[in-house]
Amino acid sequence: MARNIGSHYTAHRVLGRGSAGTVWLGEGPEGPVAIKLLREDLAADPDLAERFAHERHALLGLEHPHIVGVRELLVPESQHGATGPAGANGEIALVMDLVRGPDLRTHLTRERRLAPAEAATIVAGVASGLAVAHAAGIVHRDVKPENILLDTSGEQPVALLTDFGVAKLIDEPRHGGRSGVVGTPDYMAPEIVEGLPPRAAVDIYALVTVLYELLSGFTPFGGGHPGAVLRRQVTEQVAPLPGLPDELWELIQQCLAKAPASRLRAAELASRLRELHPALVGLPPLDLGDPAADEERRQASGDADYAGYAEHGDATAALATAAPTRAAVPLVRGAAPDSERVTHTRMRVPDADELAGGAHGTARAPRAPGQPRAGSARNTTAGARRRRRLAVTVAGAAVLAAVAGWLLFSGGDEGGGGDGRGPATEVTLVDEADVG
Template identity: 25%
Template sequence: MGCGASKVLPEPPKDVQLDLVKKVEPYTGQTTDKYKHFIKDDGSGGKAVDKMGSPSPPQATNNPYPGGPANGHPDPGDPRRNKVAKYRAKFDSRVTAKYDIKALIGRGSFSRVVRVEHKSTKQPYAIKMIETRYREGREVCESELNVLRRVRHTNIIQLIEVFETQERVYMVMELATGGELFDRIIAKGSFTERDATRVLQMVLDGVKYLHTLGITHRDLKPENLLYYHPGSDSKIMITDFGLASTRKKGDECLMKTTCGTPEYIAPEILVRKPYTNAVDMWALGVISYILLSGTMPFEDDNRTRLYRQILKGKYSYSGEPWPSVSNLAKDFVDRVVTVDPNERMTASQALKHPWIVTMAASSSMKNLHRSISQNLLKRASSRCQSTKSAQSTRSSRSTKSNKSRRVRERELRELNLRYQKQ
């Protein structure tokens, strides 16, 4: 539902078994690695992450083109090769000795994700390279590894192995090639409630498993739900555990960090109260609403007004295609998009809801695709225009940004106090 092109990658070969070694290869260079032991097998919780611009990492000095042009520089007339070389040059030689770097497929403030191929098996994988020189990068890396080292579930992205260097960590993971959830819906010619329940059942299975282990994702959203392969029978996989919170068995599962994606953030996080894994179920409720309509239950360009909507928990079933959506589906949404976390369904309870259990067999089988896809595309177009407008006026507003941020923070504090008194 964003402003970028969908990422559909080649399907992994079916005759190659995944090598789930989950091993760590530590840095063995001469320089002392001050971050060598910062990754722990278990942690106390995820951290809030500042996702705004980070300093650019320095280029590695090793030659990415051995036997090629002089001084290790690629042919300036081959832009595609230049781009691949740019990211290959940053990879540790132990990684490139085992994997061929094929293409950049994603980026974040402190990370890059590339598609690679195992040199001996030709199996495709994804490698997430995280810069650990910066505190935020280390926190994201630690949070994600705390989760991925503990999980093994068909609907959760699988960690294969980890390489550690002085300034970076390379996480080798399964490669999801089927694209994002809503890109697939738009591309389909038909989408019914039965299709929606199939998706939600897979996601709920994964979330139930995580919650059983004491893991809270804290950033569930459509962009983090990927299809494993392009086929119609593909499973859904939960990805991106950079904001996840983990706990050891028996620990109190209460979190305090304010984090998440604004449109999917739960009310209890906004009022700065200790919260539980019920925040994941709120996000799933928002996803369910979008899945059935292509629209957001809570949406406003003004962050303060958006938070007010979320705190009130008021949304409507007006407009297309809601008249064609069953009451059972609406009841499911109502039971997870509930302001009081104690009244919200758990993942186990949601899996037993009649709408999920019957796979919408008794619900309306009307094709909702046209309305949903139109709404999704309309929102994507609107967000693209808003992004371009913001970028064009950013320089003129730079002197006002600090003042605006202080105003928003003050308004949010006042809003929190008001709701805490109620």
């Protein structure tokens, strides 16, 4: 059923649902548009409406061939004096260009892996859009396949990044509350996990994580509980992809560096990928073997946040709707799971001891067909030291028990104590941390 949005727009039908709201196919004075309505609980927050109003010019001013343009921002009137075109019934709505095509998650789910040239073209386009946003002082903070749309209306698909600034505006600490880690764990830069403020480098880390996923079919540190994913982001190094050209692999390593200053800037990333493109043309998708394990990985780390702005009934949209989803897992004690936030997760910042504890459930390392799989985190140097300490503790306890038993059974006739039980023996429990 059609509904009015503000005084100039009409929403006709739902195109998809995401972590922050619902995307509608709409109609405006200049033709078809996509209208993103924020969730009711978000729109009811007067502080959020004020923040959107204050960011109005920045959101409307981002123009680039690889960025989904925002045509209008509708916010309710706020008691704090927020101004701007009012949404219908106090709603917050972003009126955007309509992109006719699927999102990148849908495309990757269908293709499983992309050829290096196609993956590089998509990421180079998005990087050029990020360069414009970063120059304007705007950090996306939630770059992932669900937020990259593919415009298929021309001869060649064009990748466009959407939802600029939405994660920042929605997830800023409110009412003096404690800040936490906010984002999608598989694409979250280590400095965010460690509680540092997100700057432009976090978008580079997330975008090259997307590139890695396009090439391999899974993210470098994904799989399992979100807390384990975050720990891997901080403690583990990215596993190489067999068969990838050296120049492209070096670029991926540089942009997935733990230190933000080591990563390329967005404009540099776009330029490097375009320079490498001629050498990538004709290369097939990587053959990493183990299809069943890859499918398991895809289901563990993949989800359909929303079906993109595809036409209703499009086969790609139906495919995204049918894809398996992963619900957000609350890591803040007492918090309830939010089924609407299927990928965008809020959790507390791990402390130094937790981050130093190593990964539980190491991310699966890709391998070529016939290549043996590398060992898990249990084979690390730290794990070997812990096992040696435990072995020494057990051996010491066994020796003490043997001595005590020998004294008990053989010391009665040899005196030393008036009760005939032999000399007293003191046994001290040894903590494995004190051994070694």
